[in-house]
Amino acid sequence: MTLVSQKFVLQERRDATAILTLNRPERHNSLIPELLSELLESLSSIAADTSIRAVLLKANGRSFSTGGDVQEFMRHAAPPDRLEHYARALVGLLNETILALMNFPAPVIACVHGIVTGGSLGLVLASDIALLTPEASFTPFYATVGFSPDGGWGALLPCIIGIKRTAEILFADTTLTAMNAVALGLANRIVPREELENEALALATTIAQNHAGSVTSAKRLLHRDIAAIATALEDERSRFVEHILTNEARSGMERFFAAKNKAAKNKAAKNK
Numbered sequence: 450m451t452l453v454s455q456k457f458v459l460q461e462r463r464d465a466t467a468i469l470t471l472n473r474p475e476r477h478n479s480l481i482p483e484l485l486s487e488l489l490e491s492l493s494s495i496a497a498d499t500s501i502r503a504v505l506l507k508a509n510g511r512s513f514s515t516g517g518d519v520q521e522f523m524r525h526a527a528p529p530d531r532l533e534h535y536a537r538a539l540v541g542l543l544n545e546t547i548l549a550l551m552n553f554p555a556p557v558i559a560c561v562h563g564i565v566t567g568g569s570l571g572l573v574l575a576s577d578i579a580l581l582t583p584e585a586s587f588t589p590f591y592a593t594v595g596f597s598p599d600g601g602w603g604a605l606l607p608c609i610i611g612i613k614r615t616a617e618i619l620f621a622d623t624t625l626t627a628m629n630a631v632a633l634g635l636a637n638r639i640v641p642r643e644e645l646e647n648e649a650l651a652l653a654t655t656i657a658q659n660h661a662g663s664v665t666s667a668k669r670l671l672h673r674d675i676a677a678i679a680t681a682l683e684d685e686r687s688r689f690v691e692h693i694l695t696n697e698a699r700s701g702m703e704r705f706f707a708a709k710n711k712a713a714k715n716k717a718a719k720n721k
Contacts (some may be wrong), residue, residue, distance in 0.1 A: 467504045478515065480517050513569065517539060604685055
């Protein structure tokens with residue numbers, strides 16, 4: 450049964466499970482304020498419903514989510530105070546979403562396929578359980594584009610995989626495969642793409658059969674220091690906003706688009 454169909458986030462109900470689907474496939478579900486606002490609204494609207502015992506977070510299209518939309522950053526690039534306002538608002542909404550997922554009373558299961566880059570990792574880190582398809586991958590891209598990390602790359606990931614592993618991934622802009630992610634404890638297991646949603650629903654059904662209060666209490670114990678996480682996320686936002694105004698970030702975005710346009714031209718030429 451469909452509950453709500455918003456523009457960028459779809460809501461659906463399957464028995465005791467709420468399914469939230471990122472729905473900006475033409476832009477690889479990249480993050481913009483409107484998408485994050487809708488996701489926050491969806492989480493808020495279902496949080497008070499005690500009959501919901503689990504949440505599935507998934508995405509339409511070829512990618513789970515590719516972080517902040519660089520095209521939108523470029524569109525807001527001038528004057529500088531406009532870019533600063535946009536970056537502050539976007540990362541602020543991302544931080545709110547991460548905290549809302551962690552504070553949600555029922556377990557959140559992320560169903561991840563395709564590419565995850567930049568701040569979108571935060572949606573996976575904030576979920577309680579993550580199931581991946583074999584081709585799923587995680588790449589920071591901050592050092593390549595010239596941005597400062599957000600989305601929990603500094604605030605949450607080191608707590609899961611360790612500071613030194615996180616440092617190498619961020620400094621060298623390393624891509625984690627699905628197998629890497631599971632081995633490091635970033636995700637639970639790998640599931641064939643065609644079985645991903647059904648396996649997540651089966652897990653949600655198993656969770657729903659247990660005592661809700663016990664499950665919620667366990668989740669609270671696992672995320673016991675939310676205040677410290679909120680402070681760390683706010684530090685990420687401050688550094689992100691400060692750095693995006695630098696020449697390094699501007700030139701990085703320009704190089705990013707130049708490479709993207711070149712790849713598109715090469716692809717078009719091959720298809721002729």
